[in-house]
Amino acid sequence: MELDLQKYAVRTDLAIESRELAGQGQPQPIPGVHEDVEDLEDIKITRLDVLDETGANRIGRVQGHYVTLEIPKLREGDSGLQDRVSFAFAKEMEDFMRKIGISPMAKVMVVGLGNWNVTPDSLGPLVVENLMITRQYFELMPDQVSPGYREVSGVAPGVLGITGIESSEIVQSIAEKTQPDLIIAIDALASRSLERINTTIQVADIGIHPGSGIGNKRRGITKEIMGIPCIAIGVPTVCYASTIVNDSLEMMRSHLGKEDTQRQAIMGMLNSISEQERLQLVKEVLQPLGHDLIVTPKEVDKFIEDIANIIATGLNAALHEAVNPDNVAAYTH
Amino acid sequence: MELDLQKYAVRTDLAIESRELAGQGQPQPIPGVHEDVEDLEDIKITRLDVLDETGANRIGRVQGHYVTLEIPKLREGDSGLQDRVSFAFAKEMEDFMRKIGISPMAKVMVVGLGNWNVTPDSLGPLVVENLMITRQYFELMPDQVSPGYREVSGVAPGVLGITGIESSEIVQSIAEKTQPDLIIAIDALASRSLERINTTIQVADIGIHPGSGIGNKRRGITKEIMGIPCIAIGVPTVCYASTIVNDSLEMMRSHLGKEDTQRQAIMGMLNSISEQERLQLVKEVLQPLGHDLIVTPKEVDKFIEDIANIIATGLNAALHEAVNPDNVAAYTH
Amino acid sequence: MELDLQKYAVRTDLAIESRELAGQGQPQPIPGVHEDVEDLEDIKITRLDVLDETGANRIGRVQGHYVTLEIPKLREGDSGLQDRVSFAFAKEMEDFMRKIGISPMAKVMVVGLGNWNVTPDSLGPLVVENLMITRQYFELMPDQVSPGYREVSGVAPGVLGITGIESSEIVQSIAEKTQPDLIIAIDALASRSLERINTTIQVADIGIHPGSGIGNKRRGITKEIMGIPCIAIGVPTVCYASTIVNDSLEMMRSHLGKEDTQRQAIMGMLNSISEQERLQLVKEVLQPLGHDLIVTPKEVDKFIEDIANIIATGLNAALHEAVNPDNVAAYTH
């Protein structure tokens, strides 16, 4: 069963979704998994620590630390909410780095994965463009850098189809040359559910794993490969058409169960097949016809720009002590 | 029932989809509707004439002429196919204008509807940018215009949210001032089906009707309002999440019917509800949760650019006798 | 002589430059011209009222009111300064509208002139995109609009080469249909001097005149043509290569005069020809060779984006009483 869950997990890049699947929707604790939920206004923060093998098997995720910010109203374009999310994200990043033992002066290389020509995949490069990059000052005039700033570099390695080189290989070769102490990689993810698209930010210290994300990334950006800690920041920006259908069938099943006996009968039989089988069924129908498109909301340009700005603002504040919510706008594009 | 179909038709902007719905998938002729299908390599052209009230009622579409090009492989990015589609589209446009009685020297105003900041809604403005515009030469130095060119102007009126003015009002006021003989309006549409997105081009002489398309267009661009013939060129670039789900349920129903008796039972009961009811059911589930997003393929940037180029190239060749497939590239951006 | 100055004035769109030329660099008052200069930190505001025919002749500008903000450091990208400029510009716009008798509830149509595909000419369309547009609410649900908001619409008419229609004709036809009380037109200008590019904002109530600007605008957007007051907001974003050369020769002349007797002799003879003659000489040299290019700073993308944001923010605050410096960010993109 764990194997099945892990196989299924390929479809979700979000730990909270794995946790939901593992818990069958039940809130009771899972052995080997520590969980902490904080509800701010419009922002729900879930901190999930997968502590050991047992936890990893139960939840179908690699051992590590996961923080998820869920902001269901983020797509509404409220700039006040966006500011509060930047602030909350900055605070979580600071705590997260402290928790996993990153020193305040650790040199950071921020990696913006994805393709800048494909809007829903351009989140990573967009974040890098808006970061406060300082490594050049530390290199060229180290004694003139004001206190409160950390050495930060930024790289957007492109995607295999455009470069012919695995983005992981590019990152590794640059890291070997420039010797950062920490890699923070930002990537656009595929979501299991429409409602998470551009409303969820996940931070994890497990790096980027093969098969995750929407690009062609067969080699990971992980501590094992890079030799230094790798934090991954992921935002779902797309989902498969089959995921929407499957997700809806699930919603229909529970929706109907509550309200309507006649319709309940119609769909109720879906209960008799497992989630796995149902997804298989949907894919069987959609794929041969070439219909299992990856889709994104129509307003993708605005959504990606907004969330890239939130993450860049939050990172600028989290990475440099001298930057804080009052002056961060001056540093972020 | 006709009324119901017409109400339903709000969800589809494509005549061939209305025809399919009306014919229940059966190919026999519909009274009051003349139909002509031509199969080129990779391009299927359907010419549909809704001749009278009977036909209009049966098919749930306004009386008029409709031409649809279906190119299922268009999203594969084959530039050879793109050239062939431009060519076929140019030929259909020429025939269409002749058929509805547009004179070769008629002055044309091309209207690119939609929002240039929202990629899947930017098709119209992109086409206008790539057109060969000539009106200024006819105004400023009419006797120096070479033979074989027609007077063409182009307008991208924007959308209500950005201008505060109905695009139809803007078009009407400019048409009153500049007095074209024909309006050709290009618009991005919502599709009933994922597979049609960016693979289908529809030409119709019924103008743009309220509620169609994905923008906020309450007043139409029609012969009644504008006082001159209005040809609409539409391309589905988005669809509703609910449409994907409903479409998939329909595919599952027929798919299962053929293959698998056990699964057939599971879904078969869906047969007992009508298509209308099923769509209603899907929307009931998705909408309260705010999930009925409008979605577009991940590769939207490239798809829109390609199809805008096809339409601009085709229009340049169709509108100016002096422009033909051999030299059209020199005129199109 | 006045005629000559007026002819020369075609090269400058800025009243303060005409004033400098008229005053021969001398600060004494010019009859028929009222002048008021305010120095804020990093922002110099010049309010120039050309009161009568005498003033108009002396200064070579149409009778009217001119306000110019000069911010030499604006290209340095300091976001704090940008905020202060937005604020100062908003205040000047409010005072300006009051001074020329525009009522607080006057309906405003903002016109973004220029070509959105040519970066240095895209200022107008960019401003319109970032405005708070409200006309649609006044049209659709007038009793639900909160107090403190004014009816504002926005139009980007494009340029003659793309539409085939004079932008002035488009604006006029839309204004006739939508009946605003005031037009505010934003346009990118050609400057006489490199240092003014993207550092100067001019507001004037004389509208846009033929031959001004860098586009093809033969008909004006003026009170005479439109029948309502027309305020023009102009920002120099380009200059002619010949202007740079001529400007430099002038600087060399004065520079050398002060310092160096040997070099002074070399250039001093330039004193013997008038400014007109010198410009003529430069153009004679550059034009036949096709060298009199219009140029813009290399960083044009960033400069235009910044200044469009300043103007949109300032207009949003100036046009709506409910919008003020503290909350304006929430309304501007």
Place this chain on the structure above:
Amino acid sequence: MELDLQKYAVRTDLAIESRELAGQGQPQPIPGVHEDVEDLEDIKITRLDVLDETGANRIGRVQGHYVTLEIPKLREGDSGLQDRVSFAFAKEMEDFMRKIGISPMAKVMVVGLGNWNVTPDSLGPLVVENLMITRQYFELMPDQVSPGYREVSGVAPGVLGITGIESSEIVQSIAEKTQPDLIIAIDALASRSLERINTTIQVADIGIHPGSGIGNKRRGITKEIMGIPCIAIGVPTVCYASTIVNDSLEMMRSHLGKEDTQRQAIMGMLNSISEQERLQLVKEVLQPLGHDLIVTPKEVDKFIEDIANIIATGLNAALHEAVNPDNVAAYTH
């Protein structure tokens, strides 16, 4: 004197300009320099080989091979001419690679230098985006690659201000990992003359040298550093305001000399100072005032797009035997 020339050469990135300076406008041969000029219709090709130290000293350029295509009409936007330039450029690239001993199967890494957010500096990244990249196929399924294709990868390393890392360091680290046999680096250059901007393409086997170009590139991309041959493709896309002024003074000097005795006297005295002194004079005047802007033509967006397309098309044809002028469009975006 050679030293002076070399110092001066910092202002020009083009060998033909150095040659002109060295020859004082005279066409006689320079010892140690072999020169070959071919005039096609609208395209002038100059092949310059700097054979030894003598030649290098006389001409003020590093020993090596230089090919320059001058196409004065290229800014006119004629797509027929653009096609002919692509073709001529492809042929020159093929000959150039053969001449310097690059094997037909040599693995090539194409490097697009510059900043994709600064239009006149985005040429390199734009070219890379439009290349036919094949390395991934050679890596993943080497035996399935059709004959006639070569292993090509592409990298856009960004600029120091955005990454915090020298682009040369990034290129070197990726080259060490992926082991290409040849680097082809594309860069936007600063020109000494307005007329060369976006009308000139230079190919040289001397790599990219510190201080060249318009970015911050202190370490070179050269055979010495990279350990493999480095071909540089450069296109002037900007120039300094001071260059325009100086260039114009020079043109005025010769222009006046021919025509007008009165004006000749005025400017003639400029003859008494050397070119070095004159440039110094211009810079003295412009720089303290902050006026020595780097400028680019107003139409920069279109010009850069066109020339990027020409170079990508030419490289695709030159690098892959299976790609030729008849089918290259299918491979280039």
